[in-house]
Every structure is written in structure tokens, then in C-alpha cells.
Amino acid sequence: MTAYANFDHEDFPIVTVRFTGAAADEANFQAYLDELHHAYERATPFAYLFDATDATLPGFKYQKMQADWLKENEAMMKEYCRGTAYVIANPLVRTVLKGIFALQQQPVPYHITGSVEEAKAWCHDKVQ
Numbered sequence: 001m002t003a004y005a006n007f008d009h010e011d012f013p014i015v016t017v018r019f020t021g022a023a024a025d026e027a028n029f030q031a032y033l034d035e036l037h038h039a040y041e042r043a044t045p046f047a048y049l050f051d052a053t054d055a056t057l058p059g060f061k062y063q064k065m066q067a068d069w070l071k072e073n074e075a076m077m078k079e080y081c082r083g084t085a086y087v088i089a090n091p092l093v094r095t096v097l098k099g100i101f102a103l104q105q106q107p108v109p110y111h112i113t114g115s116v117e118e119a120k121a122w123c124h125d126k127v128q
Contacts, residue, residue, distance in 0.1 A: 004028040007035050013046035013082075013127040014120065015039045019055035024062040033069050040073075040080050047123035048084045051116060055093050063096060067103035074107040083109040083126035085119035 002022040009015055017036075022028060039046050058066070070077070084106065088094045094112065111122045 001025075001027045001031070004032040005035070007038065009039065012039075012042070013044065014049055014123045015046055016049045016051060018051045019053075021054040021056055023056055024058040029058065029062050029065060033065065036069065037073075040076050043080065045080055045082050045127060047082050047126045049116075049119050049123050050084065050086045051119070052086060052088045052090070052093050052097075053116075055088075055090070057092055057096055063100050064103060066100050070100075070104040070107065077107050081108045083111065083123065085122045086110065086112045087114065087116050087119045088112055089114040 003020050004022055004024055005017050005019045007015060007017055039048070086097060088097065097112070109126065111119065113119050113122070
């Protein structure tokens, strides 16, 4: 199975998620959603940085799965996730993100930028 995204916890309390460019399928997208839980297992505040520079557009089925995950985990997110930064240069990927948020509102503060450096600075500000 080719990973849909890779997770980097080295700079915790910032967790970086880099999308690999692999197309979403049942296995890799579920593995991605499952991996999202690991940062919360520390039970301490953190921020997510999603680097979608190489992301492919997930089909509606996977957008819905992401929206459902947000809804199901809203309380956990509000307790521990101080914010989510998205690095998205591709306007189509930005549109998909807006579609996911139309299905289920993002429960924590978020910032969309085209710059990894700006996203990191935003995350650092949120976890200070």
C-alpha cells in the first residue's frame, strides 16, 4: 500500500502531515484517518501542519470520510488541537478543502497559505 500521507512528530507540538501524491483508496485513506489520532494520544496541546504541496484530489467519497472524521472527533480536537495550518498552492485542492468544510465545519482555528514557513510560524504561535 502506498501511503496517502506521511506523519512527522519530530517537532511536536507541531505535527506535520505531508501528502505523498498517491491517489486515495480505501486502505491508504483509512490509514491516514487512523494516523490522525496518534497526536491526540499524548493528551497535550499541539498544532497540525498539513503540507498539501504534492496532494492529489481525493474523490467525494474520501472528502465525506474526512468530514465525518471531523464531526466524530470534534470534542477531542477542541480539547487538544490548537489549530491547523494548510499549505496549499493548488487552487483545486483549496476548493476541495472548502468542500470538506462545507460538509463539516473545521472545529479549530485554521490558516491556509502557500508557504511552509508561514504555516510553521502560524502553528508555533498557536502552541505558545
